[in-house]
Amino acid sequence: MSLELEPVVTGRPLPPSPTPGPMEARLRAVRDSGRKLLIPYLTGGLGKWADIVRAVADAGADAVEIGIPFSDPVMDGPTIQVASERALAEGATPESVLSGLRGIDAGVPVLAMTYYNLAFHMGDERFAGQMAEAGFSGIILPDVPMEEQGPWQTAAEGAGIETVMLAGPITPDDRLQRLCDMSRGYVYGVNLMGVTGERQSLGEQAETLARRLKAVTDKPVAMGFGISTPEQAAEVAAVSDGVIVGTALVRRILDGGGPDEAHRFMSSLRSALDAS
Amino acid sequence: MTSQTSPSFMGEPDPSGRFGRFGGRFVPETLMPACIELESAFRDAWADAAFRSELDGLLRDYAGRPSPVTECHRLSEELGLRLLLKREDLNHTGSHKINNVLGQALLTKRMGKKRLVAETGAGQHGVATATAAALMGFECTVYMGEVDMERQKLNVFRMRLLGAEVRPASSGSRTLKDAVNEAMRDWVATVETSHYCLGSVMGPHPYPWMVRELHRVLGDEAREQSRVLLGGADPDVVVACVGGGSNAAGIFSGFADTAAELVGVEPAGGAAVGGGVPGVVHGMASFLMQDEWGQVEEAHSISAGLDYPGVGPEHAHLSDIGRAQYHPVTDDEVIDAFQVLSRTEGIIPALEPAHALAWVIREAPSLAGRTVLVNLSGRGDKDVAQMMDILEGEQ
Numbered sequence: 266m267s268l269e270l271e272p273v274v275t276g277r278p279l280p281p282s283p284t285p286g287p288m289e290a291r292l293r294a295v296r297d298s299g300r301k302l303l304i305p306y307l308t309g310g311l312g313k314w315a316d317i318v319r320a321v322a323d324a325g326a327d328a329v330e331i332g333i334p335f336s337d338p339v340m341d342g343p344t345i346q347v348a349s350e351r352a353l354a355e356g357a358t359p360e361s362v363l364s365g366l367r368g369i370d371a372g373v374p375v376l377a378m379t380y381y382n383l384a385f386h387m388g389d390e391r392f393a394g395q396m397a398e399a400g401f402s403g404i405i406l407p408d409v410p411m412e413e414q415g416p417w418q419t420a421a422e423g424a425g426i427e428t429v430m431l432a433g434p435i436t437p438d439d440r441l442q443r444l445c446d447m448s449r450g451y452v453y454g455v456n457l458m459g460v461t462g463e464r465q466s467l468g469e470q471a472e473t474l475a476r477r478l479k480a481v482t483d484k485p486v487a488m489g490f491g492i493s494t495p496e497q498a499a500e501v502a503a504v505s506d507g508v509i510v511g512t513a514l515v516r517r518i519l520d521g522g523g524p525d526e527a528h529r530f531m532s533s534l535r536s537a538l539d540a541s
Numbered sequence: 542m543t544s545q546t547s548p549s550f551m552g553e554p555d556p557s558g559r560f561g562r563f564g565g566r567f568v569p570e571t572l573m574p575a576c577i578e579l580e581s582a583f584r585d586a587w588a589d590a591a592f593r594s595e596l597d598g599l600l601r602d603y604a605g606r607p608s609p610v611t612e613c614h615r616l617s618e619e620l621g622l623r624l625l626l627k628r629e630d631l632n633h634t635g636s637h638k639i640n641n642v643l644g645q646a647l648l649t650k651r652m653g654k655k656r657l658v659a660e661t662g663a664g665q666h667g668v669a670t671a672t673a674a675a676l677m678g679f680e681c682t683v684y685m686g687e688v689d690m691e692r693q694k695l696n697v698f699r700m701r702l703l704g705a706e707v708r709p710a711s712s713g714s715r716t717l718k719d720a721v722n723e724a725m726r727d728w729v730a731t732v733e734t735s736h737y738c739l740g741s742v743m744g745p746h747p748y749p750w751m752v753r754e755l756h757r758v759l760g761d762e763a764r765e766q767s768r769v770l771l772g773g774a775d776p777d778v779v780v781a782c783v784g785g786g787s788n789a790a791g792i793f794s795g796f797a798d799t800a801a802e803l804v805g806v807e808p809a810g811g812a813a814v815g816g817g818v819p820g821v822v823h824g825m826a827s828f829l830m831q832d833e834w835g836q837v838e839e840a841h842s843i844s845a846g847l848d849y850p851g852v853g854p855e856h857a858h859l860s861d862i863g864r865a866q867y868h869p870v871t872d873d874e875v876i877d878a879f880q881v882l883s884r885t886e887g888i889i890p891a892l893e894p895a896h897a898l899a900w901v902i903r904e905a906p907s908l909a910g911r912t913v914l915v916n917l918s919g920r921g922d923k924d925v926a927q928m929m930d931i932l933e934g935e936q
Contacts, residue, residue: 339722359835383834383836385835386818386835407570409567410567413566433571434571435571435574436571437574458733
């Protein structure tokens with residue numbers, strides 16, 4: 266019996282990126298239907314967060330990002346810092362947030378947004394496994410750039426967790442292409458140079474980055490950081506596939522707003538996106 | 542000064558910025574271009590004789606290098622060993638921090654940036670950064686934990702006098718780790734015009750390597766000076782305090798390839814190497830004090846400069862491979878050492894190097910007859926008000 270070995274071919278084009286995961290497939294379908302993606306963020310473990318996840322999904326969110334609070338959130342501005350500190354003081358842990366999601370049937374994909382040490386400390390595989398078991402579809406780790414993704418992504422892919430990569434306004438073209446190729450679920454475009462938090466206006470950086478991203482990937486492109494109002498959401502969505510709104514929602518929760526308030530705010534964003 | 546030829550124990554990190562399993566570059570994508578630019582600028586500058594010569598000139602004519610090595614006759618006799626001090630306390634601005642800052646300031650100029658952002662614990666790095674900014678005509682913003690601003694009021698005033706803006710870090714433990722968080726948040730927003738003048742051998746690559754190289758001068762000097770004093774021999778033990786670990790990295794780099802034992806001394810309440818487990822924060826993988834979930838714990842030390850729950854990744858590696866040992870000392874031992882050196886040698890040390898002395902004093906019986914070099918990384922002027930409260934409160 267002879268072994269038929271495939272000849273080694275050099276210069277062959279790179280293999281196509283893997284089949285989209287379930288979350289990406291779903292968000293692509295939403296995008297392809299002509300609807301703009303609306304992705305709220307809220308801090309896990311803060312107040313009635315589980316009820317708020319249901320409320321924002323009911324008000325038209327297409328996916329929900331849940332922050333797992335970390336002691337040193339370097340990419341977050343004052344509002345989410347306070348939310349994280351308060352959630353931690355109320356006893357939030359990675360386990361309590363993961364298990365808190367188990368009872369929720371949000372009806373839309375849910376992602377975690379957190380910092381790498383929480384996964385690293387538990388062990389990449391165990392963390393990814395527990396996320397999947399709790400019903401999470403994806404994760405965003407803002408302090409893990411492409412170069413450091415290796416061990417995490419291996420664990421995440423093994424557990425079926427889609428890891429969303431972030432792109433920034435000054436990310437050079439070659440990095441932009443590579444991180445879009447690596448990203449799963451969607452690509453997170455960071456609207457501005459800075460930390461999370463509401464801004465009065467978004468500069469040209471957001472629009473420029475959205476256009477650059479759309480030019481190099483057909484994955485859904487969602488833009489976040491600084492979006493505070495329905496008008497800003499519509500403006501950014503006009504040049505991208507949708508928006509991520511975090512601090513503006515978290516501020517309302519910190520001010521005592523519950524599921525009803527979150528529902529109202531999310532509906533106002535949904536209407537603005539649908540009207541644009 | 543010429544660079545050393547590939548030292549075996551403290552050479553370059555690997556291309557990912559790792560020392561063994563520690564280090565790396567865990568930063569947001571928005572900071573990656575700046576880290577890559579900085580690495581390239583530093584490599585280029587460090588290989589450029591004109592840059593090295595300009596830096597050496599500043600270190601000599603502005604900072605007062607070389608700092609001497611002083612033999613402590615009275616304390617040596619009391620302890621039954623031969624004690625040498627590398628006198629970084631005699632540098633301009635009062636500590637070793639100026640070495641790193643002058644290097645990074647020149648690099649900032651070379652990169653065409655005009656603003657320095659820094660974190661500070663005890664205020665020594667903040668003062669050094671404010672000083673370099675004044676010298677070069679840069680804007681300067683220093684972040685300092687609210688708790689530290691209170692215990693180091695004099696340094697806050699110094700920084701302001703030098704024209705720097707001091708901003709309080711008022712979240713979390715309100716100490717050094719939170720000042721690092723705030724400095725990183727500032728840098729994310731201003732990276733195109735600002736350089737983050739990180740004060741220790743920590744953070745994302747290339748900082749741990751770059752800052753160690755900028756402090757290598759003190760280790761190289763100390764080795765040559767010791768050999769003159771010791772008839773060509775090296776000290777048996779080289780001791781330095783470790784918070785982030787910059788002064789220790791500087792002096793260890795001068796002796797890593799000799800037979801000297803290397804000892805890092807950590808505060809008992811902030812012993813990242815001694816009590817930490819591997820973790821990732823502030824851009825690096827290293828030993829880190831953290832709870833069962835990976836939340837970073839607050840360090841507690843009498844010394845604001847060592848109140849840091851992590852440690853530079855190269856120290857984690859040197860501990861891993863057994864090239865350096867790390868030991869804790871308590872606040873009480875430090876208070877004692879602070880007074881002992883003042884009374885026996887007429888040198889008031891900063892609380893940070895008083896940790897290194899405290900270990901030598903405690904371990905004197907097992908060090909009997911040996912030659913011990915301590916890096917006296919800073920002077921105690923900034924600490925006398927705090928020590929007055931502590932010592933008069935005892936009476």
